[in-house]
Amino acid sequence: MTDTPRLGLYIHWPYCAHICPYCDFNVYRPKGDTDALLTAIMKDMTAWRERTGARRLSSVHFGGGTPSLLEPGQLSALIDHAAGLWGLASNAEIGLEANPNDAARFTDFRAAGLNRLSLGIQSFDDDVLKRLGRDHNARGAIDAIRLAQQVFDEISIDLIYAWAGQSLDHWHEELKTAIATGAGHLSPYQLTIEPRTAFGKRAERGERLALEPDDAADFYALTETVCAEAGFAPYEISNLARSTHAQSRHNRLYWDGDDWIGVGPGAHGRLGSHSGAGRYATEAQRRPSDYIKAIETAGDGVIAWARLSAADELAERILMGMRVQTGLDRERLIALTGFDIDLEGAQKMSELGLVEREGHHIRLTREGRALADGVSSELVPALDD
Ligand SMILES: C[S@@+](CC[C@H](N)C(=O)[O-])C[C@H]1O[C@@H](n2cnc3c(N)ncnc32)[C@H](O)[C@@H]1O
Ligand code: SF4
Structure with a gap:
């Protein structure tokens, strides 16, 4: 016998004010079709309700792209729609990936129903932020963290390390700064060079942008040591938390292989298990315009609905x-x-x-x-x- 799987909702918002040179997520510059895309996502959620039947959501996660570009009212409309279709568990985690430049909206995000924020900080060093092609600076990063802490119970900080030329001492300083903020959750990501990105093209021309895997392993070891000394447990490969309460419950659902709905351009979903009626994998149209069109014509954004092989x-x-x-x-x-x-x-x-x-x-x-x-x-x- 197995426990009943949890059901989460992932909403992908594909737009970013600025595209970072290392990023190969399904991202685009805003195209002026925000309202059409929001309407399409709502309709897609309604189509998904048929697939899942009546089940309660244990978490809702706004990922991207940059969902912090959305207005608080737009986020609360999406949350209300989800609550109306499925209902939210009393302790449901409702999280959002935020860019530090959107800090002015954080208080209203809380009022819109969000209870967890992950901040794309990446570094506390202005030179590194420039090197990574970010459009915020170290001051803005610290200010965004302070503001988020005043408003949210749980916040998380994303950091990028192992760029070419980084020293272990430099990474140690970055970790110390992150820990000193008092955030309960850290997601340090090793810089990966993805083929279709601006960094990928520079790497093809022979530029070295990331550390070799052997060197990066030393950075990983340092991360665990420094964080452990500060009371953080590495509860997952790229995620460390000060307490069980601070862990990301939505991400846990992916690692535990529970069920999740994926709406928004390029979103993936999973439902079921081999021991039941089979496990299904879904993928939505990647380009926002194709996604909107698919929903307008067929009422559904899913392009692939396939039973996974055993x-x-x-x-x-x-x-x-x-x-x-x-x-x-x-x-x-x-x-x-x-x-x-x-x-x-x-x-x-x-x-x-x-x-x-x-x-x-x-x-x-x-x-x-x-x-x-x-x-x-x-x-x-x-x-x-
Ligand atoms: C989808 S982004 C969401 C955050 C928000 N869009 C921002 O960047 O501020 C999630 C995180 O993935 C990480 N990331 C994206 N591309 C990466 C890469 N090529 N190598 C390492 N980390 C990466 C960054 O730390 C980023 O904050
Ligand atoms: S890292 Fe974040 S802001 Fe940068 S392009 Fe990717 S999703 Fe957008």
Whole structure:
């Protein structure tokens, strides 16, 4: 038997005032179609209600892009629509990814019903912010954090590290500044160079923009040490929290392989499990204009609604489940998919000191966390379907 999966709602807002050179999320400069896109997202939510049936939402997450470009009234209309269709659990997490430049709206965001804010801070160093092509400065970052703390119970800070030329001392200072703000949650991301971005093109021409993986591993180790000393636990590979309460409950739903609705251009969703009627993966039209058109003509933004193969579901559940520090619950995995991890692969990783077992859980060790994806893929068994 398995517990009833939670149901979350992800709303993708694809517009950004400025496109950062490293970012390969589904992002665009605003196109003046905000009202049409909001209407389309609402209709898409209504179409999704048919798929999920009557279930309560445990979380709503506004991601992007930059959803903090939305007016508080537009956010509350989306939240109210979701509440009307599904209902919100009494302790539902309602979070938003915010750009520090939008700090003037934070108080009204709280009044609109949001209770958690993740801030795209990236760095507290003006030179680094310039190098990363950000359109805010260090003063603006600190001011946004202060303001968010006055208004929200839980705030989180996104940081980017391991850019070429960064020293461990510099990263240590960045972490100390982030910790000193008093924020309860940190998401430090290693800079990744994505092919279709401005950084990707510069890298193709031979420019070195990010550190080599071996050097970046030292930065990862430093992150865990410095944060642990300050009382932060790395409850997931890129996420550290001062307390269980400060953890992101919406993200937890992805790692635990529960269900989520994905609306807005390019949003992904997941519903069900192999042990039930099958696990379905959905993807919405990527371009905002195509998304709006699809909903106007077919009443639905989903372009792909596919039943995952047993092998794909298993691989996804293992790779996501291993990201959390408590590890993958093998009993739950077997109940949901009918399959266990690859025991030979697990033995090999355990002998290398990269995973450890406790009861029916298997989890990455500290060394294993620095090589998470490679180690976790060794646990995925080969299936014939
Ligand atoms: C979708 S953004 C939302 C925040 C908001 N749009 C902003 O940038 O202020 C989520 C986070 O992903 C991280 N990120 C995006 N692209 C990245 C990359 N190529 N390498 C490392 N981190 C990246 C950044 O830390 C960013 O804050
Ligand atoms: S990092 Fe944030 S602001 Fe920059 S392009 Fe990506 S989503 Fe937009």
